[in-house]
Amino acid sequence: MPAEASTSRTPSPPLTERQEARRRRILHASAQLAGRGGFDAVQMREVAESSQVALGTLYRYFPSKVHLLVATMQDQLERMHGTLRRKPPAGDTAAERVAETLMRAFRALQREPHLADAMVRALTFADRSVSPEVDQVSRQTTAIILDAMGLDDPTPEQLSAVRVIEHTWHSALITWLSGRASIAQVKIDIETVCRLIDLTTPER
Amino acid sequence: MPAEASTSRTPSPPLTERQEARRRRILHASAQLAGRGGFDAVQMREVAESSQVALGTLYRYFPSKVHLLVATMQDQLERMHGTLRRKPPAGDTAAERVAETLMRAFRALQREPHLADAMVRALTFADRSVSPEVDQVSRQTTAIILDAMGLDDPTPEQLSAVRVIEHTWHSALITWLSGRASIAQVKIDIETVCRLIDLTTPER
DNA sequence: CGCTAATCTAGAACAAGTTTCAGACTTGAT
DNA sequence: ATCAAGTCTGAAACTTGTTCTAGATTAGCG
Numbered sequence: 001m002p003a004e005a006s007t008s009r010t011p012s013p014p015l016t017e018r019q020e021a022r023r024r025r026i027l028h029a030s031a032q033l034a035g036r037g038g039f040d041a042v043q044m045r046e047v048a049e050s051s052q053v054a055l056g057t058l059y060r061y062f063p064s065k066v067h068l069l070v071a072t073m074q075d076q077l078e079r080m081h082g083t084l085r086r087k088p089p090a091g092d093t094a095a096e097r098v099a100e101t102l103m104r105a106f107r108a109l110q111r112e113p114h115l116a117d118a119m120v121r122a123l124t125f126a127d128r129s130v131s132p133e134v135d136q137v138s139r140q141t142t143a144i145i146l147d148a149m150g151l152d153d154p155t156p157e158q159l160s161a162v163r164v165i166e167h168t169w170h171s172a173l174i175t176w177l178s179g180r181a182s183i184a185q186v187k188i189d190i191e192t193v194c195r196l197i198d199l200t201t202p203e204r
Numbered sequence: 205m206p207a208e209a210s211t212s213r214t215p216s217p218p219l220t221e222r223q224e225a226r227r228r229r230i231l232h233a234s235a236q237l238a239g240r241g242g243f244d245a246v247q248m249r250e251v252a253e254s255s256q257v258a259l260g261t262l263y264r265y266f267p268s269k270v271h272l273l274v275a276t277m278q279d280q281l282e283r284m285h286g287t288l289r290r291k292p293p294a295g296d297t298a299a300e301r302v303a304e305t306l307m308r309a310f311r312a313l314q315r316e317p318h319l320a321d322a323m324v325r326a327l328t329f330a331d332r333s334v335s336p337e338v339d340q341v342s343r344q345t346t347a348i349i350l351d352a353m354g355l356d357d358p359t360p361e362q363l364s365a366v367r368v369i370e371h372t373w374h375s376a377l378i379t380w381l382s383g384r385a386s387i388a389q390v391k392i393d394i395e396t397v398c399r400l401i402d403l404t405t406p407e408r
Numbered sequence: 409c410g411c412t413a414a415t416c417t418a419g420a421a422c423a424a425g426t427t428t429c430a431g432a433c434t435t436g437a438t
Numbered sequence: 439a440t441c442a443a444g445t446c447t448g449a450a451a452c453t454t455g456t457t458c459t460a461g462a463t464t465a466g467c468g
Contacts, residue, residue, distance in 0.1 A: 044425060054447040065425065124328040124375075128383050135384055160396040164372050167393065171328075171371035179332050180339055189371065192364040192400065199399060220465075248455060258417040269455065
């Protein structure tokens, strides 16, 4: 199993065991603090203390709070992709399966709304310096959606549809997290956008 | 003309002339600083100095940097809605007109990418305390899209489509601003999502 | 005009992200 | 085992958003 699948971006020098452990402690502390309190509760000094690492070291591993939270999201996403793989969605059409998959992910986020807040806010607040990492998250999300569609090599049109679905997914999450949309509303939006798939994938 | 259309939310005590002038100076300084440098360049001390107002006063008018930038966005949006009204889009279908309108708005933003950055980042970073203002921006955007569609009372289905279009609009802007998507890509995404309108609005 | 409450100003103070630095500790190669 | 290079630590310093305070100014009113 590729334990460093997400690291494939930067062929950084392989970490020693203790370094790997530090990295893990940091991500764990980050997720923990985010879990209660959300974005604001993830304070770099606290993350450092909580993971038994000096502040300077924390910054060596993750060059900013946003980097840290985006990495936390990568971590969680991988976990989720694994879970989803184990129980694939059951719908008849691609649109149904994608909608089901996203709603499943949404329910998982609802169980940890503060964590969701921290990760999503970091993701959309990220500036250019975090582009590679954000891109990685985006690729991972795309992979999840394509998995649900059951497609191996999608057409450009289908890729557009997937991108739009991702846009909707992120933005709908934000409106929900900031209390401007209900859970029901997010559900409707997801179902609505998933109809685009039928438009580009003439179901046989 | 309803000069305080956007203020209708909070029936705050009417401002004196000098106060109105201060508010205007602040918004102007904010847009100016945002215009070069984007989100980070809008520093509250600089805004205060630049608009000849004490820091405490700035915070009395806008309780946070995000509030300030969202208000700046409201301001710009109103301007744009006026412009768009004067030259309505010419497409045959609702989908075409909406896409054309959004692309026109997009081109306007391209002329001031830093300003766009500041406003959009503030919008998506806003937490619950800014919900009313963000909601106001959202209503304004909805109004612009419905205008383009040429609809007076849309069906719930059409409203869903409009919401999804807004989601895509915001999120696509973000990917463009952070350099993860090209202008062409944004165009495709907008055109793709606008097809949803045809799905919910059987063109006669 | 003269008073009172509200508003504004200048500036200090505080909070959290980020940077920096000197010294201690690890690691990998010889 | 020893040394050089790289890493980690603890603590202070710096930046920018935000809050607070004491005193000046302004607005509305009798």
